[in-house]
Amino acid sequence: MTTSTTLLDRKTIEIIKSTVPVLAEHGEAITKRFYEMMFKNHPELLNIFNHANQKQGKQPKALANTIYAAAQYIDNLEAILPVVKQIAHKHRSLEIKAEHYPIVGEHLLLAIKDVLGDAATDEIIDAWGRAYGIIADVFIQVEREMYQESATKQGGWNGFREFTVAKKVKESSVITSFYLKAKDCGPISNYQAGQYISVRCKMNGEEYTHIRQYSLSDSPGKDYYRISVKQETSNGETPDGIVSNYLHNNVNEGDVLEVTAPAGDFVLNQENSDPVVLISGGVGLTPMISMLNTIVRDQPQRKVTFIHAAINGETHAMNEHVKNIVNKYENVTSYICYEKPTEDDRAENRFHKEGFIDDAWLKSILNNDNGEYYFCGPVPFMKVVNSTLKEFVPEEKIHFEFFGPADQLN
Incomplete structure (x- = not known):
């Protein structure tokens, strides 16, 4: 250069x-x-x-x-x-x-x-x-x-490759997982926890194809790719998500999707055993689940703090999966924040904080400045997390990913 x-x-x-x-x-x-x-x-x-x-x-x-x-x-x-x-x-x-x-x-x-x-x-x-x-x-x-x-690379390719939806699993009221296996039954590229794939959809009535990038939501090394997609619905300011609604409503097990090989530089650092803090909001938990699954499989003694914010228990995806990991591994701790908890959420004590993640609460549960910090979610959420972490974490230890075009956090 x-x-x-x-x-x-x-x-x-x-x-x-x-x-x-x-x-x-x-x-x-x-x-x-x-x-x-x-x-x-x-x-x-x-x-x-x-x-x-x-x-x-x-x-x-x-x-x-x-x-x-x-x-x-x-x-x-x-x-x-x-x-x-x-x-x-x-x-x-x-x-x-x-x-x-x-x-x-x-x-x-x-x-x-x-x-x-x-x-x-x-x-x-x-x-x-x-x-x-x-x-x-x-x-x-x-x-x-x-x-x-x-x-x-082994199992690699360029361009779009056909993958069959082997399994479709509803994770919450708004998030569904798709398990994708290569249609040609050949090997598929390995990837690093935190990376994503592009999915190209050709929809009836649409003049052009639509491509979206989705984080891989499981640990690498399997014979499938898993993406967990939030169904984006209109909130008055933004319209319904064309691709997310298509995937939720029109794509079923046995259908074929076109996919590019994994990419991305927001990846888990496995070169050391420093503590890891994973902070997510909404569907931003998808790369965090990949990182969490990877750590407990490959570095089971590594300390992990998993912090997630959702609207309530109904929209909270993979909660049981994380609870099972916490119960199995003493080194994993989980904290949950619900913006608008339901009565069931309250009755069953499903969350640790009500409202939004804020500076004071984050500081109260984060007391280790020697670890690696990863976060992903809506931009306003990311701004709060970034501002808090910068007060006590070296910049090179802070890692984040935008879902969509990059924005400014400062």
């Missing part, structure tokens, strides 16, 4: 850096316009991108943050290599290829010019054109290595 950035002359770097304040102010407007123009000219890309994230503005915001970071660190892209790798994992899982990058670059420059007007001088557009070429090359290089690794 150092060699790549040196291809940019000092003047180009200075021009790019000078546009940072403009990107901070107009970044989302630029990326929103970018997607509008690109999908108009290349509607086939709607087979790849998440339509809901476009409508809700999540994807334009995530792209704006990425462009902003790239502009800030254009002379030191190594500084944002972790972000590049995180995005590259998603791209590999979605089958983004090198030939897509020129299309993106063309429409990004058009959008910058369209939104900024005369302020986007030829000099600025030219500088951004050269800078985009460097940034694109970095992504292409990283993703090329990921595609090669995915295809050459």
